[in-house]
Amino acid sequence: MGLKGAFARHAANTRRSLTKSIMVAVSFFIIFTSVTLFLIDHQRSQYQRLLEARTQKFAVNYLDHLQEVMQQIMPLTNQPCDKALADLSYRAAFATGVRTFVLVKDNFAYCSSATGNMMLGTSQLYPDIDWHKPLDMDLQQGTPMVPERPAVAVWLRHPGANNTGVLATLDLTLAPFLLLNSRDSNAPGFAIVIGDHAATTFGPNLTPAAQLPEKYASHLQIPNYPLSLSFYYQSLTANDVRLTVLGSLVLSLMVGALYYYMQILRQSPERALIRGIKRNEFFIEYQPVFHTASTTIAGLEALIRWQHPSEGRIPPDLFIPYAESEGLIVALTRHLFRLIVADIPQLAQALPRGAKLGINLAPSHLHAPSFHDDITELLANMPTDHFMVVFEITERGMVEEQNALEEFDWLHRQGVEIAVDDFGTGHSALIYLQRFTLDYLKIDRGFVNTIGQDTATAPVLDAVISLAKKLRMQTVAEGVETAEQVSFLQERDVNFMQGYYFSKPLGIEQFVAFCQNNAVFDHQAVVNP
Template sequence: MLMAQQFVGQFRRKRLLIALVIAAIVLILTLAFRFIEEKSRIEQRALNFADNAIMRFDRMFSPLDVSANNTLGLVGVSCSDVRFPLIEKIAASQTVRAILLVENDTIYCSSIYGPRDIPFSQNYPELAINNQRMMLSTDNFLLKGSPVLLLWTPKNIDNHSGILQVINIELMSNYLLEPQLPWVERAILNVNGDSLEYGNPLIEPTVPSEDEVSYNEASLRYPFSITLYGPSPTRLALATLPSQLPLALLLSLLMGYIVWLATANRMSLSWQISYGITANEFMVYCQPLINAKTGECDGIELLLRWHNARQGWIAPDVFIPLAERQNLIAPLTRFVLNQVVAHLPILPRCPSFHIAINVAASHFRNRAIVEDLQHLWWPANPVPKLVVELTERDALPVVDQSVISQLHEIGVRLAIDDFGTGHSSLSYLKDLKPDVLKIDKIFTAAIGTDAINATVTDMVISLAQRLNISLVAEGVETAEQAAYLRERGVDHLQGYYYARPMPLGDFPAWLEHHQSDIEA
């Protein structure tokens, strides 16, 4: 029973291990999912910021573009005639600092300074020669040193005439590019390779620091782009994980508990045994019973072996007690009966040959063993005698002892297995009237070594002989033990000295070899 409890403990430990592994996996996956989700959210917020900034700049440039196109008709008109309309346009706009008119590659009129005579291509080759529509520059006239954006609207394809708007880009960039911490720390407006960063009045190249990442989005309508610098989304997402830990831990514990409950059946021995029967994992072995007087084999005891595909070989001392506790011993007994019936054609067809099968006390309840024999054993018309060995792991209730008389009536002999080690008592001999007593191997092993147990062995032999009950000694492993038991009149011997348990199908070959050894 101790081994059975250890086996159950192994199942529980495996269940616990599986539950803990699943819980750990769920915890890791939950945190990983939240990390990826948070990282994606941070990246998306940065991109949304860039998209919104581009959309706002586009909205700012669009009316200026329309206004410039509507004003192209003023190009070529004398500066004194158009200056005040230009001033009115600037007054209506909060973003335009000045409007310059260009005619024949010359800036001839300024809304602020009036008539001018400035070469256009020489001062702004990017616009006049490189056909650019925008450029970042520095105001050298009104607010010297302040950044401005030049928006060029040509009148014709030669780029020598048109309207040049000077936009107060510093004011607009400080309004439209205000960073959103923590995911956007720096925002930059880029125009043709020049950059203007929020909060920095200088037009100069920008690069991210070592721990920053960059995002870049370009306008589809105007030749500018927005670059954002901010902390690594990975670092920001990792910083949020401690706040996600309680929920992830709760979810992992819940999943672990669900797995613990879900594996209660599948990871139980009852499920394993039931599955083992249907999957043909059980095998019926047999061990010969040797006549102590003649040395011939005149019977076998059927033994059940289990090779579990998941656990390997499981000893009978482990699964038999557990099967009895789980009320699964009866299906196993029926499995043994079916197997021996299938092998009857290869077994000796002799009335003196007997086949012993172990039956638990619980199988006697409600005449279950009798009904199973009537449905499985007797329809095969067996010639060998059947011996039912009553195992003593459970005490046989008095109410079920009436089944014993029914077994005797139908020609089944009764044996008490492992006599003296379980619940058996002298009252068993009186109430059950067994035909056979089996001496447990612990008493056989004591022969020649343990005086006390050897004395008990002699007392059991003497008692059985006085009650005219046949004796079978289990666990005979040496010639000394066999001689000792033979001298004291034990009827049958069983043990490794004669043969180890073997598959039932191998028994005919062993029997033939044994008979030839006796005859020789």
């Protein structure tokens, strides 16, 4: 069973992480697409309103200026064409967009800035103009002189004369509008509507106003003039939607992949361990260690525990080996030291001087650059001559540590004792006993459980105890659970015992209370696990 299956099942569950990532990607796609299309629509609408306002302002300014010029020409209607023609031609030459000015008197156009003398009935010239109005306009395909080009006629009647005034013929071109919007492919059309006809960007000929499309149309009336403008545009086009959806899809895939990676990374065992240290998810439980002969408390072993916020209690035989394999055991051990130091004041009150304080130490920690500093800092925070610190190192992996002999000697010089933990469960255990100077041999619970059983491994326990005595090592039996085991170990002069027969591992408050109530332990009283 892997560590992920124990305390990060949701991280190992690829389907769950993938489902979350898909949900994030879909949510991002919907939000990003909606926001982007909204912004495009809003920006286009703002641009269109700006365009409409700008066009209206231009049209009003132009027509107002044209009306002023025509007012200045108005007195020429009292003169014959020969006398008025020069001034009339001059005005037309310098009037922007004007094809010709025509003087009208009593329903007859009698003088043109372009052709000079003429005599043509106004009804023949522009039949749709209401000549009785002070101001009127007409739109037609062409004029007799230029029939192929649409023209706008602007009629300004003399205030004091009947059907007398000035007629201006304007060249109609939508090139400025098209040029203005050449960069905007989403402004598809424009129409100038006068009366029943309209000039549009859809084609070169006039279109009946009734046939103008209403879809995507915005109509704008020019104040004080019989003229309206129609703007045709789509704030959102099919191309906008396609590009937005494509871009959103690419970004959503990237966001989903990134979220999936972050989920896996954030919920990985390595990150969980580091996060657990930072968030104080680890804590210490202390298991009392007893003198075998008197069953009085001799010390304790500090055991690190992990309460994961979502996975609950994580077994130490899972996260400790994983921390060793991932190079996190040094950081975890330093955290263990800090937690022990925090509990030292209470432990010192509960235990007598000389009490054994067993701390598990990973063999890989021996060659860490910070090893000496870590140990020195721990010992500096211990009360002087109160605890005998015993580092428990498993025999598994010792042989891989080339500098173990030097480090063990250094530890002894610091006043620390060394115990080989889980003896007999690794490989070549006797090599370690011969090579290293060790103080304690901790007998694995697997051997203790054979007491009173007729098994092939039962005689091994006697051999281990005998070996330790010959090597002048003190012995500690782990996993003691029955009175029969206690009697067996007492008969063979094992030095120390620990196990559920005496007490399960306890939190600091429970441990202090246990010590206060068990100054001398009666081996007949069994503590239930």
